[in-house]
Amino acid sequence: xxxxxxSPQFLSIQEGENLTVYCNSSSVFSSLQWYRQEPGEGxxxxxxxxxxxxxxxxxxxxxxFGDARKDSSLHITAAQPGxxxxxxxxxxxxxxxxxKLTFGQGTILTVHP
Amino acid sequence: GAVVSQHPSRVIxxxxxxxxxxCRSLDFQATTMFWYRQFPKQSLMLMATxxxxxxxxxxxxxxxxxxxxxxxxxxxxxxxVTSAHPEDSSFYICSASLGGGNQxxxxxxxxxxxIL
Numbered sequence: 001x002x003x004x005x006x007s008p009q010f011l012s013i014q015e016g017e018n019l020t021v022y023c024n025s026s027s028v029f030s031s032l033q034w035y036r037q038e039p040g041e042g043x044x045x046x047x048x049x050x051x052x053x054x055x056x057x058x059x060x061x062x063x064x065f066g067d068a069r070k071d072s073s074l075h076i077t078a079a080q081p082g083x084x085x086x087x088x089x090x091x092x093x094x095x096x097x098x099x100k101l102t103f104g105q106g107t108i109l110t111v112h113p
Numbered sequence: 114g115a116v117v118s119q120h121p122s123r124v125i126x127x128x129x130x131x132x133x134x135x136c137r138s139l140d141f142q143a144t145t146m147f148w149y150r151q152f153p154k155q156s157l158m159l160m161a162t163x164x165x166x167x168x169x170x171x172x173x174x175x176x177x178x179x180x181x182x183x184x185x186x187x188x189x190x191x192x193x194v195t196s197a198h199p200e201d202s203s204f205y206i207c208s209a210s211l212g213g214g215n216q217x218x219x220x221x222x223x224x225x226x227x228i229l
Contacts, residue, residue, distance in 0.1 A: 033217055033218075035220075040222075040223070041223065042117075042119070042220035042221050042222045043157070043220045045218075088157070099145055099218060100159070100162055101147075101218060103156045103157050104156060105155070105156050106155065
């Protein structure tokens with residue numbers, strides 16, 4: 001059972017377009033992290049959101065944590081070819097979980113010049 | 114900060130060989146380290162959680178005798194794939210965390226294991 005549903009799984013767009021990736025769950029997370037991974041490399045942390053309703057911006061990337069801390073979204077404005085990669089959301093339960101993360105299925109983003 | 118080094122980056126070996134992969138936190142002490150397996154164009158699949166000085170906790174379906182994990186210090190964890198077979202070929206990634214619920218995980222660059 002996948003506890004964190006990430007969509008879409010594949011996204012192919014033209015440079016300059018906007019896009020949104022969603023992560024949804026029926027479970028409450030104490031925090032949610034977004035990572036970007038390039039082929040042959042490990043995931044790189046983009047952001048951690050902790051508070052329900054929180055919005056964080058990282059240049060053209062906007063991350064939002066749902067009010068109930070069950071869902072999150074990543075919005076990219078004016079996508080560029082350099083944004084191409086695998087985007088992963090991951091939720092943490094907190095408490096005694098030792099930081100164990102539940103990962104979404106991932107979104108493979110391809111931005112064409 | 115928060116650099117995790119994983120070695121080797123690529124291994125090609127014959128079936129039946131045991132392979133050891135190292136994961137080091139270079140600039141912080143990692144109370145907890147995680148080992149993942151990743152298939153092409155898919156998400157990460159957690160194999161086990163290791164805490165320094167104690168036995169690793171394996172996820173359901175992961176053979177602990179096949180994938181030996183040692184976390185002897187706060188900066189080093191090792192994963193040994195014993196008697197590897199072609200079906201063990203995969204991308205293995207480690208991550209390190211300061212521990213605690215909301216601490217982010219910092220990932221190594223992965224090890225591409227190919228068993229001939």
